[in-house]
Amino acid sequence: MKNVLFTTTALAALAIGGVASAQGISLFGDARLGLGYNINNDGSANGDEDLRAISRVRFGVNMTGETDSGITFGATIRADNARGGQGDDTNGMSAGNVFVSGSWGTLTYGDTNAADEQWVGDIPGNLSLTGLGDLQETFFISNGGSFGTDNANNFASNPFARPTVRYDFDIAGFGISLSSNRDLTDVVVGAGYQADFGGGSFGIGVGYNNYKSFRQTVGTGLSVCEDGAGGLTTTCNAGDDVFTIAGADSTTEVPEGEQWSAAVTGDWENFGLGVVWTQADSKSNDFVEGAKFGTIGVGGTFGWDAFTVGAYYVNIYEGSERLEGYDGKSAYGLTAAYDLGGGAQVAGGVARTFGRDELFQGGSLIQTDQDADTVADFGIKMAF
Numbered sequence: 135m136k137n138v139l140f141t142t143t144a145l146a147a148l149a150i151g152g153v154a155s156a157q158g159i160s161l162f163g164d165a166r167l168g169l170g171y172n173i174n175n176d177g178s179a180n181g182d183e184d185l186r187a188i189s190r191v192r193f194g195v196n197m198t199g200e201t202d203s204g205i206t207f208g209a210t211i212r213a214d215n216a217r218g219g220q221g222d223d224t225n226g227m228s229a230g231n232v233f234v235s236g237s238w239g240t241l242t243y244g245d246t247n248a249a250d251e252q253w254v255g256d257i258p259g260n261l262s263l264t265g266l267g268d269l270q271e272t273f274f275i276s277n278g279g280s281f282g283t284d285n286a287n288n289f290a291s292n293p294f295a296r297p298t299v300r301y302d303f304d305i306a307g308f309g310i311s312l313s314s315n316r317d318l319t320d321v322v323v324g325a326g327y328q329a330d331f332g333g334g335s336f337g338i339g340v341g342y343n344n345y346k347s348f349r350q351t352v353g354t355g356l357s358v359c360e361d362g363a364g365g366l367t368t369t370c371n372a373g374d375d376v377f378t379i380a381g382a383d384s385t386t387e388v389p390e391g392e393q394w395s396a397a398v399t400g401d402w403e404n405f406g407l408g409v410v411w412t413q414a415d416s417k418s419n420d421f422v423e424g425a426k427f428g429t430i431g432v433g434g435t436f437g438w439d440a441f442t443v444g445a446y447y448v449n450i451y452e453g454s455e456r457l458e459g460y461d462g463k464s465a466y467g468l469t470a471a472y473d474l475g476g477g478a479q480v481a482g483g484v485a486r487t488f489g490r491d492e493l494f495q496g497g498s499l500i501q502t503d504q505d506a507d508t509v510a511d512f513g514i515k516m517a518f
Contacts, residue, residue: 157200161518163193168263168482168513177264179487179507188264188511193518207234215245239303246298248276249311249324250341254397257408259433259446261469262483263511269465269485270433270446272410275393276313276322276343319346334402341395348388389424391416406435418455427460428452440473450488459493459503474514482512 170188174180177188194212201207215229231244251274260270278295300313311324326339359367393414400407410431418424433446445468453461469483489506 158196158198160196161193162196163191163518165189165191165516165518166263166513168511170264171510172507173264173266173509173511175264177262177509177511178267179509181505181507188513205234205236207232209233239301242298242300242302244297246300247313248274248295248298248315248343249300249313249322250274250343250393250395251277251324252300252302252311252313252341253309253324253326253339254341254395254410254412255339255399255408257397257410257431257433257446257448258399258406258435259408259444259469260467260483261435261442261444261471261481262467262485263481263513263515266467266469266483266485266509266511267487269467269487270431270448272395272412272431273414273427273429274341274343274395274412275345275391275414276315276320315345320344334400336398336400339397339399341393343393345391345393347390389416389418391424404437408433413452425456426452426454427457440475441470442473443468443470444483445469448488456493459490460488461491463488463490463506465506471515477517479515480513481515482510484508484510 167189168187169185170177171185172179172181172183173186173188175188175190192212192214194210194215196208196210198206198208209230209232211230229245231242231246233240233242235241251272254272254274256271258270260266260268276295276298295315297316298313299315299318300311302309302311304310307329308327309325313322313324314320320343322341322343324339324341326337328337329335391414393412395410395412397408397410399409411429413426413428415426416424428451429448430451431446431448433444435442435444437443445466447464447466449464450460450462453459453463465486465488467483467485469481469485471479471481473479485508487507487509490504492503
């Protein structure tokens with residue numbers, strides 16, 4: 135995989151060696167204002183069961199160019215993601231992306247989809263103002279994702295999943311993508327087919343990710359209980375009074391493993407529908423216990439005139455070992471939007487988060503329980 139990516143990169147670099155022409159720089163942005171129930175300003179659940187004002191504004195830059203030989207190149211960065219105006223740090227480019235493209239395909243570096251996410255994607259149906267925690271998003275390990283901040287669970291939240299290096303090639307509706315992570319240790323493949331038919335379109339996508347072990351720092355607090363001698367211990371048993379020390383970080387190793395994913399999507403006239411499945415297995419070794427999870431999600435939209443309504447449902451049909459507390463949990467939402475024209479729309483929704491059960495293994499507390507929350511938002515979204 136490394137040789138393929140290095141060779142492709144070298145060829146792309148040679149291809150753009152000529153004088154560039156047709157350069158362009160354009161700004162883009164979005165903003166929102168409204169009300170949120172039981173959520174933080176970013177849409178994630180906070181459990182406070184309060185109503186609060188929420189707002190956000192973001193803008194960024196698109197840059198494009200073309201060489202004399204017809205090779206296109208460009209970059210995108212959002213201002214809120216830039217570090218000192220650079221969009222990267224010593225670990226690599228974790229925000230923004232850079233690409234070169236020609237008849238041989240497209241090569242993209244930076245904060246971009248891995249190959250499996252590129253072709254499988256997420257289910258439709260979330261039209262809410264803030265995203266309400268984006269519970270409909272697929273749990274791709276390749277993008278540094280996990281079970282979401284609403285549950286404060288960071289399994290497989292790989293700090294070095296970015297920058298991603300991805301190569302894409304497509305012809306006549308068929309496409310394939312190859313990608314890897316920052317250290318070029320993971321092998322990710324995605325493929326799919328998209329086509330139009332009378333009054334609509336459909337697409338299928340599959341993905342595979344073979345990832346190596348990595349270490350992550352979890353900053354969600356340290357769970358402790360009294361040790362019976364006037365002190366505290368992290369070894370807690372069922373029935374103990376457990377509380378969390380805020381701000382205490384812990385480091386966890388996630389063993390190597392693999393993830394499969396697949397999706398079927400389509401739209402016909404005013405209807406849109408998508409189904410996404412994924413299964414991941416992080417293998418146990420002599421030192422660390424792994425984990426498995428499997429999810430299935432379905433979502434859809436229906437629009438008429440300026441109105442669109444959406445709904446989604448995601449079920450964790452398997453959660454084992456360190457993820458056993460999520461086994462059988464579900465999240466769902468109902469959302470709607472009204473197009474005002476000119477890039478503005480009224481949007482809102484209500485959703486129910488996954489929640490999780492308290493989990494003990496070997497007499498030790500692995501994770502505390504988390505009740506499912508009802509969250510909601512309403513307001514105006516603007517795109518510029």
